[in-house]
Structures are given as structure tokens and as C-alpha cells.
Amino acid sequence: MIRIAVIYGGQSTEHSISCISAGAIMAELDRSKYDIVPVGITREGAWVEGSLDPVGEARLPEVTMGREIQLAVSPTRRGQLIDVTSGETIATVDVAFPVLHGPYGEDGTIQGLLEMSGLPYVGTGVLSSACGMDKEFTKKLMMAESLPVTDEYILRGDDVLPEDQKARLGLPVFVKPARGGSSIGISKVTDWDELGAAIRLARESDDKVIIESEIVGDEVEVGVLEYPDGRLVASSPAKLLGTEDSDEGFYGFETKYLDNVVSAEIPAPYDEETIRQLKALAIETFRALNCTGLSRVDFFVTEKGPVLNEVNTMPGFTPISMYPQVFAADGVGYAELLDTLIQTALARGGRMA
Ligand SMILES: Nc1ncnc2c1ncn2[C@@H]1O[C@H](COP(=O)(O)OP(=O)(O)O)[C@@H](O)[C@H]1O
Ligand SMILES: [Mg+2]
Structure with a gap:
């Protein structure tokens, strides 16, 4: 039996999506192989004893305050989850699955904590998580490899978009x-009259803001999975359909999770050469970012070929998420996908071990 801490919630705006992803993962993990220890992180960052069903009836679930726990940081107490009040060890886990999206989860911070503690964990490491989270650095690294990326301008602090950049973009x-x-x-x-309001909205999430020219093309997502022997496999690409059929007019939050208008065609209906190119680009991107374990690489397929949009180092695992779906289409079911991710994490081992 492998004891696994499934960590979800967290301090980012994607808190609820993380709960939904973790709920789906815990429902799919083979209980004859895995003993699950759910760990919730509240929006304020408190670690609490979690639930095997963190979603329940909620549409946008929340981790609420409960029995406070912490992960032992010292590798001499590797994998111990400790009740903060009593000091009692409630469980000792073999591996962690940080099912966290966004800052403080997908950005290298929790990966750093897990590295320090010597506990093996599912997914990609500190550097790749940090670079994958930050769209500026993702693209800078891609450009260094001559991979095609979207045209952009970056606003830092109180910067405004210069007039010549408006003309360029x-x-x-x-x-x-x-x-x-x-x-x-x-x-x-x-x-351009709407730009100020759009920048203010983006700054509510981050003081660094990216302004990009619109790319006209299909939105296509490719999953990359690492096997325990280090072999990398890119999934069939998924082409998203209906991303513009909403009030938002693009693949916005409501369109993604609430409006129920988006579906996917898997594999995307391209010729063999385009499919081969997309898979190769997804793997090149994975390598260029130093990823391990998994990633979902998102593209626009334009008339001139694929352009990289972004990399998700902990992609969604909700029942409607693309990452499990693209592998299912290739014959790798959800439970097998989870087994592979966990076996790869265990094969890599805790860095301090
Ligand atoms: N440069 C762009 N051109 C066209 N559509 C875009 C562009 N950037 C973002 N979008 C739209 O916005 C969505 C979300 O943007 P994305 O960069 O993927 O951010 P997130 O990390 O929040 O998913 C995309 O799926 C796409 O529909
Ligand atoms: Mg995206």
C-alpha cells in the first residue's frame, strides 16, 4: 500500500478548481493500491486535515478551517503530517500529490517545501514550476530555443502601454x-478605451501584466507524461470547440468552467505532419522548461503553423479537464495515468533521500 497525501485548495484564485481536480483524482485513485491522506490548504494558507470528497454539493468548493496540520520539514521526519495542536503524527506518507493550481502551488513554492522535506512528489520541480507559472519567463525560455510564441509587451509596476506599442500590437x-x-x-x-479597466483587473491578480496581440487560430492542447524510466510521451492534441460561444467571446473563466459550451475534438483534425509537429513541440517545450512528471502545453494553430500560448505544469484534473481526456483518448485511462504519475514520482525519489 502506498500512502499518498493529496494536497488541494491553496492561496491562489484557482482554489476552487484545485478542490474539484483533487476530488476527481481521489475518486479515481485505486483504493487497493493507495491509502489517501487528504490535506486541504485554506485560502489564507492554513494546512488542515482534508476530506476525500472536497467538492460535495458545491459548485465552487472551499477548504474551511479544521484540524490544523503541518508537514514535517526535516527529512529525518520525512512524510510526517503532524497535528499542530497536539504534536501527534497523524500519518506518514510516502509521496505527495500537490494538486494545486496557480501561485503557492504551481509556482515552485510548495515544490521547494517538498524538496526540503525529502518527500517525493508528483509533478515538475522548483525551477520549471516557477518558469511555467510566469508567462514572461515561459516565453523567454521558449524564444531561446527558437520556439514560436505570441507577441507581447510587459507592464511592470505602474507602467502604461506606450503609444508605439499600441500601434505594434x-x-x-x-x-x-x-x-x-x-x-x-x-x-x-x-x-483602446477599455485598456485601463483591463489592466486594473489583471493587476488584481498580479502586479506584472502581459499584453498580447490576438492570435487567430484553433486552441489546441497537448499533454506530456513522463514514465518512471524517463520516457516522455506526448498525447494526441485536443482541439477546443466553442471557446468563442459565450458572453466572454474567448476561453475565459465562465466559458471554461460554468457555461458548458466548450467541447474538444481528440485527436484534433489535422494532417499527420501537423500532429507530429504539435507533439514534437510539446516535448521540446517540456524539455526546454526542465519539466518532470507532467505538463499540458497549449498552442494556437494558425495558418502559419503552431504558436505556443502557455504551459501548465499542474494542469486541471476536473472531470471536464483536457489532460485526463487526451490520455484517455490514447488508451491511457484516468487510474493508469495517476499510477504512472505516482510511479514516476517514486522512481525519482525525494531529492534529500
Ligand atoms: N494572444 C492571444 N490570442 C488569442 N486568444 C488568447 C490570447 N491569449 C489568451 N487568449 C485567450 O484567453 C484564454 C486564457 O489565456 P491563457 O494565456 O491560456 O491564460 P490562463 O493561464 O489563465 O489559462 C486562452 O485560452 C484564449 O482563449
Ligand atoms: Mg490557458
Whole structure:
């Protein structure tokens, strides 16, 4: 029996999505192999004893305060989850699955904590998590490898978009928090008069804001999975359908999770060469970012070929999320996918071990 801490919730705006992802994972994990220790993190950052069903009836679930626990940081107490009040060890786990999206989860911070504690964990390491979370650095690393990325301008602090940049980027533009996710804080701007409000909204999530020219093309997502022997497999690409059929007019938060208008065609209906190219680019991106375990690499497929949009180092695992779906389409079921992720984490081991 492998004892696994499934960690969910967290301090980012994607708190609820993390709870839904973790709920799906815990429901799919093979209980004859895994003893699950659920660990919730509240929006304030408190670690609490979690639940095997963190969603219940909620549409957007929340981790609420409960029995406070902490992970032992010292590798001499590797994997121990300790009741903060009594000091009692409630469980000793073999591996952690940080099912956390966004800052303080997908950005290298919790990965750093897990590294320090010597506990093996599912997913990618500190550097790749940090670079994957930050759209500025993701693209800088991709450009260094001559991989195609979207055109952008970065606003830091109170910067304003210079007039010559408006002319260069052209309308429409997408305004995004640099370290966001689930489309939270993103606007499509079709009139420069709307730019100020869009920047203010993005700054609610991050003081660094990215302004990008619109890319016209299909939205295509490719999963990458690492096997315990280090072999990397790219999934069939999924082409999203209906991303513009909502009030938002793009793949925004409501469109993604609430409106129920988006579906996917898997594999995407491209010729063999385009499919091969997308898979190869997904793997090149994974390597360029130093990823391990898994990632979902998102593209726009334009008339001139694929352009990288972003990398998700802990992609959604909700019942409607693409990462499990693309592998299912390739014959790797949800439970087998989880087994592979966990076996790869265990094969890599705790760095301090
Ligand atoms: N440059 C762009 N051109 C066209 N659509 C875009 C662009 N950037 C973002 N979008 C739209 O916004 C959505 C969310 O943007 P994305 O960069 O993927 O952020 P997140 O990390 O929040 O998912 C995309 O799926 C797409 O629909
Ligand atoms: Mg995205």
C-alpha cells in the first residue's frame, strides 16, 4: 500500500478548481493500491486535515478551517503530517500529490517545501514550476530555443502601454496577469478605451501584466507524461470547440468552467505532419522548461503553423479537464495515468533521500 497525501485548495484564485481536480483524482485513485491522506490548504494558507470528497454539493468548493496540520520539514521526519495542536503524527506518507493550481502551488513554492522535506512528489520541480507559472519567463525560455510564441509587451509596476506599442500590437489585444490561471483576470480588449479597466483587473491578480496581440487560430492542447524510466510521451492534441460561444467571446473563466459550451475534438483534425509537429513541440517545450512528471502545453494553430500560448505544469484534473481526456483518448485511462504519475514520482525519489 502506498500512502499518498493529496494536497488541494491553496492561496491562489484557482482554489476552487484545485478542490474539484483533487476530488476527481481521489475518486479515481485505486483504493487497493493507495491509502489517501487528504490535506486541504485554506485560502489564507492554513494546512488542515482534508476530506476525500472536497467538492460535495458545491459548485465552487472551499477548504474551511479544521484540524490544523503541518508537514514535517526535516527529512529525518520525512512524510510526517503532524497535528499542530497536539504534536501527534497523524500519518506518514510516502509521496505527495500537490494538486494545486496557480501561485503557492504551481509556482515552485510548495515544490521547494517538498524538496526540503525529502518527500517525493508528483509533478515538475522548483525551477520549471516557477518558469511555467510566469508567462514572461515561459516565453523567454521558449524564444531561446527558437520556439514560436505570441507577441507581447510587459507592464511592470505602474507602467502604461506606450503609444508605439499600441500601434505594434494592434487591436484586439489580450491583457493577462503574468502569473495567473483559469483565465482569471484576463480580458480581450477591442477598443483602446477599455485598456485601463483591463489592466486594473489583471493587476488584481498580479502586479506584472502581459499584453498580447490576438492570435487567430484553433486552441489546441497537448499533454506530456513522463514514465518512471524517463520516457516522455506526448498525447494526441485536443482541439477546443466553442471557446468563442459565450458572453466572454474567448476561453475565459465562465466559458471554461460554468457555461458548458466548450467541447474538444481528440485527436484534433489535422494532417499527420501537423500532429507530429504539435507533439514534437510539446516535448521540446517540456524539455526546454526542465519539466518532470507532467505538463499540458497549449498552442494556437494558425495558418502559419503552431504558436505556443502557455504551459501548465499542474494542469486541471476536473472531470471536464483536457489532460485526463487526451490520455484517455490514447488508451491511457484516468487510474493508469495517476499510477504512472505516482510511479514516476517514486522512481525519482525525494531529492534529500
Ligand atoms: N494572444 C492571444 N490570442 C488569442 N486568444 C488568447 C490570447 N491569449 C489568451 N487568449 C485567450 O484567453 C484564454 C486564457 O489565456 P491563457 O494565456 O491560456 O491564460 P490562463 O493561464 O489563465 O489559462 C486562452 O485560452 C484564449 O482563449
Ligand atoms: Mg490557458
